[in-house]
Amino acid sequence: MWEQQLVNAISLGSVYALFALGFTLVFGVLGVINLSHGGIFMWGAYTSLALVTWFSMPLWIAFPAGMLCAGCLGLLIDILILKPLRNRQANHLMPMIATIGATILMTSLAQGVFGADNQRYPANLFPDLEFQWGETRLTLLQISITVLSLLLTAVMVWMLKRTRMGLALRAIAESRQTSALLGIPVERLFHMTSFMAAALGGAAGILIGLSFNAISPFMGQSMLHKGIAAVILGGLGDVRGAVLGGFFLGASEVFAVTFLSSDYRDAFSFGLLFLMLLWRPQGLFGTGKLREG
Amino acid sequence: MDWVSWWNAYSDIILGIGINGLLALSIYLTLSCGLLTLANAAFMGIGAYAGALVSMQTSWPFSVALFVATSLPATAAILIGIPLLRLTGVYLAMATLGFGEVVRIILLNMDITGGALGLNGIPPLTQWWHVLGTLILTVLLVVALKKSKMGRAFEAIREDETAARLMGIHTDRIKLFAFVLGAAIAGLAGGLSAHYTFTLSPGNFGFEAAVDILTMAVLGGIGGVPGPLMGAAILTILPELLRGLQDYRMAANGLILVMVVLFLPGGLWQPGRFRKRMSC
Amino acid sequence: MNIKTSCRLLMAGLLPLFFFSLAHAADIKIGVAEALTGPASQYGIPIRNGFELAADEINAQGGIHGVPIQLVVEDERGKKEEAINVYKKLAFRDKVLMIFGPTLSNSMFAAGPIANAAHFVAFGTSNTATGITDMGPYTFRSSPMESDVVPVTLKSAISHLHIRTAGIIYGNDDAFTKSGYDVFRKSLEDQHMVIAGTETYSRGDVDFKPQLTKLMALHPDAIICPCLSEEGANIMLQARSLGMKQPFIGGNGFNSPQLIQNAGKAAEGTIVGSPWFSDNPSPENQHFISAYRKKYGTPPNQFSAQSYDALYIVADALNHIALSGNLNSDRQSLRDALPKTTHIGATGKFAFRPAHGQDKKPAGYDADQLPFVYVIKNGQFVLMK
Known part of the structure; x- marks a missing residue:
């Protein structure tokens, strides 16, 4: 049973990690909590589902296309909502409240378009391969999800550390004004960040949809709460922290079920979030800045 | 339409405005110190359950139930407020959100609270004048507070906490006071609402409820006491007016929230603006 | 204005x-x-x-x-x-x-x-x-009421499949599934069945594998699932992918063609009691x-x-x-x-x-x-x- 629970923890954790990655990136660079990340996550799942079911596209097209759509949605939110607030130098609560509004809007639209029922990808969309050691089972899907989210994380970390764009992003995280003075196109990089973060969120949505067969207008909300917990655990704004936080959260949930009781699965993760903020607001791994890459 | 059936049809909306007004004022207190806390729904839940359990399990009078509904959340607020209010900004918001979820899950897993089925058959003791009286008293209290030294301290903290502390304001104590008073008002609102809706369940006090309370205060604006009350009234009546929109009813809610933040950053109630417009 | x-x-x-x-x-x-x-x-x-x-x-x-x-x-x-x-x-x-x-x-x-x-x-x-x-x-x-339907369901499940122990999984934050669970538990006790383990999930959960893995280790004869068909289908799919072979027994919520449509082969052997029978001629x-x-x-x-x-x-x-x-x-x-x-x-x-x-x-x-x-x-x- 332990091996199986470990497998469960890793595959759950990798989706949390992917979701948290985009969420933390926006905070690190733009300095705002984008609470519409859950809504973007949900729309990413729905767009690729629509491509697969309505236009019978193969998954390898629908997946990047879904990410692209989610990215555009994130860009749209940045341009329509976050940018005016930035220009006004609004209080940090304002983006939170506005993105809550955007989430309500997105949820309601998804419900109008797709209905309130759970939707799922057609069976056998993904090869149904299975590996087994003794009692422990591992599907190709689980492996792919874990590999894919680790890969996307590695790309992000590499981008932040090794590219000119990453350097610029880290400079912006350090000081927006100075970066602007240095000639860094701050506004364009904000758009870029929102786009990338949303695309990652969309990818997490598609993967959740593939592995757990449940796409619904309300899937974003519980994921958002988990994502917040993961990001706080790892340290807000810290890219590696978000990923580790995601895995840590996945593991702690699975082991809360194993050792304690499933009644308190969610209470455990939120309690962890709560205690972490009291003990180390900067998170387990973070220093609260993107400069750590 | 005669008065009785008019009252039957609309009493819930009117009492709802009163209860929501109290909730909006409860978050207004912390917002006017510049603190975004999302725990008010949880405090309301604690108050509602505590008050309802007193009425259902004991033969104590309604006033005792309301007293418990007010004091228990206030006590909880003191206990979590002391460590929590060291946090600022988004960290405080996230921590209070986590606290709210933990409260909801605990309510869900306790036997005395009835779990997912919640409490049913709470005696309907709340009369319209209980709500009106509480609202008037709370408004008077908040207005008096705003005019006092305490109110100026709130403003100083909101503008610049460090400066306020340097000026000799006990910022920690003042913030805790606002947080605890807000919790007490939210708890009282919960106690009152539990005794007119007959039923309670943990789902009523989750994240959505916290967001609803926040929305009311933001829509109305935190420039003065009328703001949150206006926000509460509008958001209580709006769903009734938007019935025709069916599936897209919630979309209107979300859109309003976005629009207010973008185009009316101070909320609907801005005393200065009204005065200027009225004079010309 | x-x-x-x-x-x-x-x-x-x-x-x-x-x-x-x-x-x-x-x-x-x-x-x-x-x-x-x-x-x-x-x-x-x-x-x-x-x-x-x-x-x-x-x-x-x-x-x-x-x-x-x-x-x-x-x-x-x-x-x-x-x-x-x-x-x-x-x-x-x-x-x-x-x-x-x-x-x-x-x-x-x-x-x-x-x-x-x-x-x-x-x-x-x-x-x-x-x-x-x-x-x-x-x-x-x-x-x-579930309390009318469930005992009948359980009785015929017991007599056909000779099950003696059961694991339960249900949503504990929903009145419908929680009251379904209460009825099942009482009915299981009345019919002298052994409850091997009880696991819960909450509304909006999509991952049931940790709970199912825990139940699987207890080797119950059947899984009782007083869930709605949507979650039920996902629970079945995830249980089968973990290698669980037990039949599922469900309540009112399982009676929907969508259950079969969504769960496919994973739903085989599921026993349901319900007032409506879609193939009723x-x-x-x-x-x-x-x-x-x-x-x-x-x-x-x-x-x-x-x-x-x-x-x-x-x-x-x-x-x-x-x-x-x-x-x-x-x-x-x-x-x-x-x-x-x-x-x-x-x-x-x-x-x-x-x-x-x-x-x-x-x-x-x-x-x-x-x-x-x-x-x-x-x-x-x-x-x-």
Whole structure:
């Protein structure tokens, strides 16, 4: 049973990690909590589902296309909502409240378009391969999800550390004004960040949809709460922290079920979030800045 | 339409405005110190359950139930407020959100609270004048507070906490006071609402409820006491007016929230603006 | 905009609310308060569809003594406060004869007292929790209680499969699944079954593997899953991918073609008890299924079958009374006529049964219907004999 629970923890954790990655990136660079990340996550799942079911596209097209759509949605939110607030130098609560509004809007639209029922990808969309050691089972899907989210994380970390764009992003995280003075196109990089973060969120949505067969207008909300917990655990704004936080959260949930009781699965993760903020607001791994890459 | 059936049809909306007004004022207190806390729904839940359990399990009078509904959340607020209010900004918001979820899950897993089925058959003791009286008293209290030294301290903290502390304001104590008073008002609102809706369940006090309370205060604006009350009234009546929109009813809610933040950053109630417009 | 115009606008917005009740006096108005938006709308919408289909059919055949039935449909969003609002709106502003709904048992607990205080019928078609009809003599339901269905299901599962131990997984933050769990646990104890382990999940959860892995290690003979079909299908799929082979036993929520559609092979061997049997060959049921498919393009589920029948039950009662035009006395005579009404519809034979009530207080009426027990074989619901 332990091996199986470990497998469960890793595959759950990798989706949390992917979701948290985009969420933390926006905070690190733009300095705002984008609470519409859950809504973007949900729309990413729905767009690729629509491509697969309505236009019978193969998954390898629908997946990047879904990410692209989610990215555009994130860009749209940045341009329509976050940018005016930035220009006004609004209080940090304002983006939170506005993105809550955007989430309500997105949820309601998804419900109008797709209905309130759970939707799922057609069976056998993904090869149904299975590996087994003794009692422990591992599907190709689980492996792919874990590999894919680790890969996307590695790309992000590499981008932040090794590219000119990453350097610029880290400079912006350090000081927006100075970066602007240095000639860094701050506004364009904000758009870029929102786009990338949303695309990652969309990818997490598609993967959740593939592995757990449940796409619904309300899937974003519980994921958002988990994502917040993961990001706080790892340290807000810290890219590696978000990923580790995601895995840590996945593991702690699975082991809360194993050792304690499933009644308190969610209470455990939120309690962890709560205690972490009291003990180390900067998170387990973070220093609260993107400069750590 | 005669008065009785008019009252039957609309009493819930009117009492709802009163209860929501109290909730909006409860978050207004912390917002006017510049603190975004999302725990008010949880405090309301604690108050509602505590008050309802007193009425259902004991033969104590309604006033005792309301007293418990007010004091228990206030006590909880003191206990979590002391460590929590060291946090600022988004960290405080996230921590209070986590606290709210933990409260909801605990309510869900306790036997005395009835779990997912919640409490049913709470005696309907709340009369319209209980709500009106509480609202008037709370408004008077908040207005008096705003005019006092305490109110100026709130403003100083909101503008610049460090400066306020340097000026000799006990910022920690003042913030805790606002947080605890807000919790007490939210708890009282919960106690009152539990005794007119007959039923309670943990789902009523989750994240959505916290967001609803926040929305009311933001829509109305935190420039003065009328703001949150206006926000509460509008958001209580709006769903009734938007019935025709069916599936897209919630979309209107979300859109309003976005629009207010973008185009009316101070909320609907801005005393200065009204005065200027009225004079010309 | 100054204050004066703001006030005028507000008044203009509110006025229609006050005078809404003046329109439509001739039709027989029946209120429908169901969750049409929000998560509960996946039950509320099929329920409304069932009512509308039945209303169309009844009106096409001349209505009640030549007077058409007019449904006044309102969205209660699956929330208790909204259910109360909607009930009051329908009862006092629209002045409907009676109200169907709300969708969830929890909302019925909130709205039911209004009906009993104002003396009109509150008729639930999807509320299966215990205690609903104890609220007062004006509460009716056509949905058999889980406590009537589950013992029958379990008994035939035990006798066919010789199971002795069971693991349970259910949603502990939802009134429907929680009360389903309570009934199952009591029924398991009554029939001397061993409960190997109990696991829970919460609304919106999609990953059930940690809980299932834990149950799997206890090697129960069967998995009891008082869940709704959506979560149920995912739980089955995840259980099979973990290598669990146990049959599932479910409650009211499992009775939907969607379960088989979504879970596919994973649903094989599942045992369900339910008042509606989709493959029931009776002419009433076959007519209902084809009419529903024609009108909505999707197969009906249990919830739409129950609401479809419920409107016919009320129509039967209305056919036996003469409406006077006085709202209060008409509401009362409908209330008095309903208990005697029997009907054969999509869900089979139906009659009301007086509820026991707590402390001998007057109570309402429950459904007196025998459940079907069936097992899923080769992607079909097959009756268990």
